[in-house]
Every structure is written in structure tokens, then in C-alpha cells.
Amino acid sequence: MTAARSARYRSPRHRQSIVRAQHFGLYLFLFTAALFFSIPLLIMISTSLKTAAEVRAGSVFALPVEPGFAAWTRAWGEACIGRTCEGISAGLWNSVIILIPSTVLSVGLAALNGYALSLWNVPRAGAILAALLLGAFIPYQVMIYPLVRMASTVGIYGSLPGIVAVHVIFGIPVLTLIFCNFYKGLPPELIKAARVDGAGFFRIFRRIVLPMSGNIIIVALILSVTGVWNDYLLSLIFAGRDNLPMTVQLASLVGTRIGVPEYNVNMAATLITALPPLLLYLLSGKYFVRGVTAGAIKG
Amino acid sequence: MAVGRAGKRKWSAGCTAVLTLMPTVVICLIAYYGSIGWTIGMSFTTSGILPKYEFAGFDQYIRLWSEPRWHTAFANMFIFGALYVGGCLVFGVALAIAVDQGVRGRNFLQSLFLYPIALSFIVTGLAWQWFLNPTVGLQAFVRSLGFEGFVFDWLSSPEKAIFTLVIAGVWQSSGLVMAIVYAGLGSIDSEIWRAGRVDGIPKVRMYRRVILPMLTPVLLVCVVLLAMNVVKSYDLVVAMTGGGPGFSTDLPAKFVVDNLFQRANIGLASAGATVMLLAVLVILLLSACIQRIRKARP
Structure with a gap:
């Protein structure tokens, strides 16, 4: 200076x-x-x-x-999607039907996995978590075709169970990480004491761990709900024609070019699709921010 | 006796933990790594409409690099990537620092800067497509103000359409950078700020020379996250430009999906997907290297 x-x-x-x-x-x-x-x-x-x-x-x-x-x-x-003119209301129902089992299953399984990986001496817990997370980093395009074949071998391709399974598989890694990080912060004496008292794996989870997980479950649910609701590619490929959710219906509604494009209708449809996650964001505030940054900072 | 029983309990409980974990972990790992291996395998075959397991060496890769459409898509990944990552980072950091100055309405501003993250890229793409549409959007508005010669037709120009993707992408993602960096700024010891004030160092220089270098790990996380978004970018392109005009805004992610499901070029698409995989691995390796170098330095 x-x-x-x-x-x-x-x-x-x-x-x-x-x-x-x-x-x-x-x-x-x-x-x-x-x-x-x-x-x-x-x-x-x-x-x-x-x-x-x-x-x-x-x-x-x-x-x-x-x-x-x-x-x-x-x-x-009333808006036309391809040749059927029934608007995107059908898509809303499909989105909800996909959303509920996908989020409940992936958050539930992730909570159990995170609990097992962080509080029990699972051999190579770190390696398991790393392998899961690396998989979640790989773009869908690298896995999508073999997954289609696997899903059709099992008989769930193009159906509701198919899209739910794919959402759960891709949702688990980051959610597991979030639960893992949270459970690592719990006092270990708590679990030890319960174990000395003879409580087993599920009993400790239900009686001690779960009642303390309220906040983190909300964070995980928000992350999972937004992810599933906003997904486009997976639903397009795995959901099948009868289960297409709102995002896919919206894209084809706007892409339908019969007559003059109705921009006002397109924008209304876009807003209807965006409204649920937007409301969730406005209502949940801090939890939402925690969700999107939690996976990022500790990962 | 009692000790023995407790020991047995402990063992069986540990076993339950592993058994509970196994099904999901095994299914996920098969789904990820099985299909990654499968895709890499198919990229070395003659697969067309259906997978055909006939070894073809590097034929699909040679075909891939002779396709002009792939060249555009691959180049676009770097153009879009550099501008998107750079844009989000600069803008996001600036926003984080700005809201950290004790401004009025901080909570409101932060919510406003972050809400696009709650939206699907499809929604973001449609909103910006409408706003940048030359015949009805911004260009038409400025012209109606009397500036008849005003031109802002990036969306319909093959050379510039890729920049509209950057604008929409930065709009969607810089809030995330802001949130992460803001959290990082909050974790900085107030002693450091006090020391800076005692020495009479201006704030701007404190940020540039002291605070931001301290936040390098946080910024690195942002870069990796954003770079992943670039390789994965599919929805935004579909909603905003459909890859057009022509193939001018094509990206590898879209090239692969189109070739898999519309053009039935499974071998070619697998080769493209393998290149995407390599791109991701390079990003991860680079960030791991940088972290290691930083840690090794005293």
C-alpha cells in the first residue's frame, strides 16, 4: 500500500x-x-x-x-396435448401418484440406511456410501438404456412401479448421505445405553432415533418431493403412456403445434406445474435451503 | 451368563444392520454399475435398433467423431459449461457478499434469489423462451417503445441460441451458489474481520485477498455441482430450444437420448454416453486433485 x-x-x-x-x-x-x-x-x-x-x-x-x-x-x-384435448389436469394426478410412493420409499429406506451406516459398525460403511454417491453423480444417459432392459426383464418397464423404482434408486444416495451426516451427530452414549439394555436394531430405530429425526426427515422429504416432481427425463422414459406426470405433459402441451400457439394457455400450464414445488419452497423456507445445501456442503 | 447373552444380542443386532442395508445397496449398485458397464460394453458393438453383441472395436467412436451433430454437441458442452459455471459462480458469489452486508430485507432478497431452484428446468426453459421470443418478447417490447431497429433474436439465431441457454441456466442456479457461499461466509471467524479492520484494510480487498481464498473448498463444491449440471443438461435444452435452430444448441445429453429412443442408434448413443461418463470422471478427478494439492500445501 x-x-x-x-x-x-x-x-x-x-x-x-x-x-x-x-x-x-x-x-x-x-x-x-x-x-x-x-x-x-x-x-x-x-x-x-x-x-x-x-x-x-x-x-x-x-x-x-x-x-x-x-x-x-x-x-x-381443455388444452390439447397431441390429439387429446383434456388439459394437464390428468398429469397432476399422475404426478401425485408417482410422488407419494417414490418419496415415502426413498426417504424411509434412506433413513434406515443412514442409521445402519452411521450408528452400527457396518464393515466398509464409508466405501458403501462412496459407491452409492459416485453412482448418483453419473448422468442418467450413461445408464438409461440398460435400465430400460432391466426394468422390462423384471416386468415393470412403462408402469407405475417402474418409474417409482427408478426414482427410489436414484434418490437414495444423497438422502442416505443427509441421514448419515445427521445421525453421526447424535450422542453415541444414547445408542450404547439402549444396546446394553438389550434393545435391537429396529427397536432402537423406532424408539430412540426416529423420534429425534423430525427435522431431518422434513429436509429429506422436501428434497425428494422437489426432485421427483420436477423430473422430466426419467418419467418420459419409464412411466409409460398412461402415467406421464405434469412436467412431461407440459412439455408436450407447449410442443403441440396445432393452429396459433396460445401463449397465455402455455404460461398458465407452466405456472400450474410450477406451483406445488413453489408453494413448498415458500412454506418451508429454511428447511428447503438446508436440503439443497446439505448434500452439497458435506458431500 | 448375562454377559454372554448381551454379547450375542449385540452380534445379532449388528447382523440385522447389515441385512437391512444389503437389499437396497445391492440393487442400487447393480442398477448403477451394472448399467454403466453394459453401456460401455455396447459402445464397442454394432448395436443399432436393438443391442447386438458383435464386437466392432472403436467403430462407433470413429462414427461418433465423424458426425457433425456430435461435434456441435460436444463443443457446446464446453461453451455452455464455461459460461454457465463462470456466470453462476461470479453472480452467486456477488449476491452472497451483497446480502451479507447487513442490507435491509435480506430474508426477502434471499428467498427471491433462490426460488428458481424450486422450479423444474422445463418450467425455467419455457419461461425464458417466452420472454426472449423475438416476435412477442423482449425484442417486440423494445421495438414498440420506438426503437424499430432493435434486435435481440438470440433464440432464433444458430450462433447465439446457446447463450440463451446460459442466461436461463444462470437464472436457475446462481441462487444455489449464493446459498452455499452465504453459509460459508457465516462460518468465517469474526476475529479475521476484526484483524482486517484493525489493519485498516478496505472491505473489498479483504474479500478478494482473504475471505474468498479461505472459501476455496466451498467454491470448489459449487464448481463440481455446476459442472455436473452441464454434463446432465437435457431438460433445459428440450424446453427452450429443442436443440435448435437446426442442431445448434445440441448437447451430448440430448444427442444420446435422441439416438437411443428416436433414431435407434444404440451403439452410437452408447459411445456418446461413454464420452459423457469420461467427462464426469475427469471433473471428479480434477476436483480431487485440487483438494489434495491444497491440503498438501502448508
Whole structure:
């Protein structure tokens, strides 16, 4: 640091104006960033409330003159996906039907696995966890075709059990890691005492470990629900034509090009698909952040 | 007697742990490594519509590298990758530092910067496609303001469409970087800040010279996560450009899926998938090396 520069920092008036400029710059940056993040969502909402004529006539930033939910009802029950014109409501039901068993199974199994790996002396526990996690890092494309063959050999390809199995298989590693990290933090005396008292593996899990896992189960559930709900590729390939979830239906709805593209309906359908995870995010706040960062930081 | 019984209990309980663990672990490992091995195997065969186990050496790889579409996809992975990872990192770190300055409305801002992570890449892609669509989106808006000559047609331009993917990707993922880095900033000892203040070091320099170097491991985690997203990128391309115009925004992930399920080129797709696998392994090895070098340094 040169003498002149350090002197500049010492002059109080100069320093004050620098601080003020920095302050201004900081808020300007945050304001611009806030705009960048909110504009796509605001535009989607405003477009979905317009009529088709209004969308064609006005600009994206123009607010709807007579906001209405006509596009939403069309997206829900009338919009054409390929040749069937029943909207994406069927996709919602399929998404829910896929979601419930997938998340319950993967969180349940991951909790048990994490408990076994962290609190019991399973030989090579670290290697097992590492092998699981490495598998979860490999892109689906590398495994997808053999998995299709395996699933059809077992007889579950293109069915509800098929897509649920695939979701569980790919969901387990990161969830197991989260449970492992959490259970490692529990006081070991607790388990030791229970073992001396003669309690077995499942009894300790049910009576001692599970009642303390409330928060971490919420974190894991949120992570799992968003992952399964937002999945596209796995559902497209494994779910079969009768079980296609909302994301897949949405992509084909927007891709259906019969007549003039109805942007307002497309945006309403997009919002309907995005709403469940978005609500989950808004309601769960801190848990959600913990979920997306937990796997990242300790992994 | 009593001791013996307790010992037996302990042993059988440990056994239960292993037995509980085994089914899921075995199924997962077979599903992962069995299919990875299978795919690598198929890349050395003449498989077309159906797998055919006829050894073909490196024929599929030679075919792969003679396909212009693969060349575009492979090059795009690096262009998109560099800009996406760099963009998310710079923007995410800037956001984390900015919200860490004790600004008003911090919680609200953080939620706002992070909400795209709750969305599917399909949703993100559709939202940005609508906004950047030249005939109805941003370009039309600026023109309607009177700037008739304004051009922002990246989405329909073969050379620039890849940059629209970068914009949407950065929008989706920089919140994650912000969350991770913000957590890292919180874990920095306040003594370090105090020492900096005592020495009269300006904040900006503290961040650049002291704080960010301390956060290197955290930043490395971000880079690995983002790089994985790049190799996996499929949904975003499908929703936003469909790989077009032409094949100009194709990525390896899309090339492989198209060749597997639409063009029935299983051998070729497996060769492409194997290259993707190598890309992931290179990323993981590089990050492991960097970590080791950092640890070895005093």
C-alpha cells in the first residue's frame, strides 16, 4: 500500500463519500438482481391472465387489461396435448401418484440406511456410501438404456412401479448421505445405553432415533418431493403412456403445434406445474435451503 | 451368563444392520454399475435398433467423431459449461457478499434469489423462451417503445441460441451458489474481520485477498455441482430450444437420448454416453486433485 493511498482511506470526508457510493452501488446491484430474478415469473403470471388477442396485440410487459382465469381453465381441462384435448389436469394426478410412493420409499429406506451406516459398525460403511454417491453423480444417459432392459426383464418397464423404482434408486444416495451426516451427530452414549439394555436394531430405530429425526426427515422429504416432481427425463422414459406426470405433459402441451400457439394457455400450464414445488419452497423456507445445501456442503 | 447373552444380542443386532442395508445397496449398485458397464460394453458393438453383441472395436467412436451433430454437441458442452459455471459462480458469489452486508430485507432478497431452484428446468426453459421470443418478447417490447431497429433474436439465431441457454441456466442456479457461499461466509471467524479492520484494510480487498481464498473448498463444491449440471443438461435444452435452430444448441445429453429412443442408434448413443461418463470422471478427478494439492500445501 502506498502512502498516498493509505492517506486517502484515513481522510474522513473522503471515506464517507466512498462508503456512500459503495452503499448506493450495493443497493443498485441488489435491485437489478431482484428484477432479473422476478421478471420471468411476473411475466408468466401476467401473460396467463390475458386473453389470446391481448397477448398478440400487446407487449410482454403490458399488464392485462381485464385479468381473467380463462387461460387457466383452458390449460387445466381443455388444452390439447397431441390429439387429446383434456388439459394437464390428468398429469397432476399422475404426478401425485408417482410422488407419494417414490418419496415415502426413498426417504424411509434412506433413513434406515443412514442409521445402519452411521450408528452400527457396518464393515466398509464409508466405501458403501462412496459407491452409492459416485453412482448418483453419473448422468442418467450413461445408464438409461440398460435400465430400460432391466426394468422390462423384471416386468415393470412403462408402469407405475417402474418409474417409482427408478426414482427410489436414484434418490437414495444423497438422502442416505443427509441421514448419515445427521445421525453421526447424535450422542453415541444414547445408542450404547439402549444396546446394553438389550434393545435391537429396529427397536432402537423406532424408539430412540426416529423420534429425534423430525427435522431431518422434513429436509429429506422436501428434497425428494422437489426432485421427483420436477423430473422430466426419467418419467418420459419409464412411466409409460398412461402415467406421464405434469412436467412431461407440459412439455408436450407447449410442443403441440396445432393452429396459433396460445401463449397465455402455455404460461398458465407452466405456472400450474410450477406451483406445488413453489408453494413448498415458500412454506418451508429454511428447511428447503438446508436440503439443497446439505448434500452439497458435506458431500 | 448375562454377559454372554448381551454379547450375542449385540452380534445379532449388528447382523440385522447389515441385512437391512444389503437389499437396497445391492440393487442400487447393480442398477448403477451394472448399467454403466453394459453401456460401455455396447459402445464397442454394432448395436443399432436393438443391442447386438458383435464386437466392432472403436467403430462407433470413429462414427461418433465423424458426425457433425456430435461435434456441435460436444463443443457446446464446453461453451455452455464455461459460461454457465463462470456466470453462476461470479453472480452467486456477488449476491452472497451483497446480502451479507447487513442490507435491509435480506430474508426477502434471499428467498427471491433462490426460488428458481424450486422450479423444474422445463418450467425455467419455457419461461425464458417466452420472454426472449423475438416476435412477442423482449425484442417486440423494445421495438414498440420506438426503437424499430432493435434486435435481440438470440433464440432464433444458430450462433447465439446457446447463450440463451446460459442466461436461463444462470437464472436457475446462481441462487444455489449464493446459498452455499452465504453459509460459508457465516462460518468465517469474526476475529479475521476484526484483524482486517484493525489493519485498516478496505472491505473489498479483504474479500478478494482473504475471505474468498479461505472459501476455496466451498467454491470448489459449487464448481463440481455446476459442472455436473452441464454434463446432465437435457431438460433445459428440450424446453427452450429443442436443440435448435437446426442442431445448434445440441448437447451430448440430448444427442444420446435422441439416438437411443428416436433414431435407434444404440451403439452410437452408447459411445456418446461413454464420452459423457469420461467427462464426469475427469471433473471428479480434477476436483480431487485440487483438494489434495491444497491440503498438501502448508
